[in-house]
Amino acid sequence: MKNFSEKIFRKIALGIEILLMIAMVLTASACESAEEEETVKDRLGQATGIPSIGVGRQRRETADQTGKGFTICIDPGHGFDDAGASSSYVADCDEKDLTLRYATDLKSELEKMGYTIILTHDGSVFPRTSADDGNNKFNPNERSAYANTLDIDYYVSLHCDSFEDESIGGTRIYYCEAAKKVDDYSADVANAIKMQLSKAFPEDGEIKIHNMDPAEAYAVIRETYAAASLIEIGFITNANDAARIQDAEWQEDFVEAVAAGINDYFATLG
Numbered sequence: 001m002k003n004f005s006e007k008i009f010r011k012i013a014l015g016i017e018i019l020l021m022i023a024m025v026l027t028a029s030a031c032e033s034a035e036e037e038e039t040v041k042d043r044l045g046q047a048t049g050i051p052s053i054g055v056g057r058q059r060r061e062t063a064d065q066t067g068k069g070f071t072i073c074i075d076p077g078h079g080f081d082d083a084g085a086s087s088s089y090v091a092d093c094d095e096k097d098l099t100l101r102y103a104t105d106l107k108s109e110l111e112k113m114g115y116t117i118i119l120t121h122d123g124s125v126f127p128r129t130s131a132d133d134g135n136n137k138f139n140p141n142e143r144s145a146y147a148n149t150l151d152i153d154y155y156v157s158l159h160c161d162s163f164e165d166e167s168i169g170g171t172r173i174y175y176c177e178a179a180k181k182v183d184d185y186s187a188d189v190a191n192a193i194k195m196q197l198s199k200a201f202p203e204d205g206e207i208k209i210h211n212m213d214p215a216e217a218y219a220v221i222r223e224t225y226a227a228a229s230l231i232e233i234g235f236i237t238n239a240n241d242a243a244r245i246q247d248a249e250w251q252e253d254f255v256e257a258v259a260a261g262i263n264d265y266f267a268t269l270g
């Protein structure tokens with residue numbers, strides 16, 4: 001009897017051991033996929049969890065739409081190993097610092113109005129896309145590739161200009177009516193922003209606006225499927241522009257005018 005019970009006990013012990021081994025193998029593979037998922041999340045940053053549709057959204061004109069229903073992607077120009085323009089008039093920072101400052105502010109302003117805002121990057125990490133060239137610069141094609149994974153109604157990229165002739169200054173708005181866009185209301189939004197900026201800064205006269213030829217257009221506005229604009233806030237090589245771009249009050253007025261312009265367009269769809 002003793003031998004028989006021992007045999008049974010050994011069999012049970014062996015069974016438990018096998019079950020434990022199976023459980024360990026299963027847990028290990030589960031950890032691996034969780035780890036893998038975590039890495040993808042790190043790589044994609046903000047992109048994870050955002051629905052990917054790959055095309056710009058059609059203009060929505062249903063009667064119940066208000067600003068609250070729209071999603072806007074704001075792109076702070078340059079960043080990371082790409083400092084953008086620099087000038088002796090902005091001694092403490094480069095273009096990339098200024099664009100991030102304005103973009104972050106515009107995000108808050110539009111969020112206050114009820115819009116959903118996605119920044120292409122926050123200065124600490126940028127999403128790796130199918131267009132990723134592996135360096136630490138978030139190049140324009142990568143930005144558009146990222147924007148094209150988002151379900152957005154509008155894309156706006158913020159930059160500061162520079163030019164050898166320091167007398168040249170002022171804000172400029174660019175858009176590109178390119179065939180890639182599903183439903184192109186880029187011109188309408190750009191004009192609405194222009195109107196508000198012209199009202200906010202009458203001393204500037206009429207704000208310059210350009211529909212760029214696709215062959216020469218900035219890639220971010222041409223390659224992005226959603227309606228898009230690129231705003232050059234001003235010239236940091238122009239003393240007057242550089243001073244006001246760095247002025248907190250002017251920044252507030254500028255951001256409020258851009259937000260009001262965007263809202264002027266989308267509110268008409270409400």
Ligand SMILES: [Zn+2]
Nearest residue numbers: 077084159160
């Ligand atoms: Zn730039």
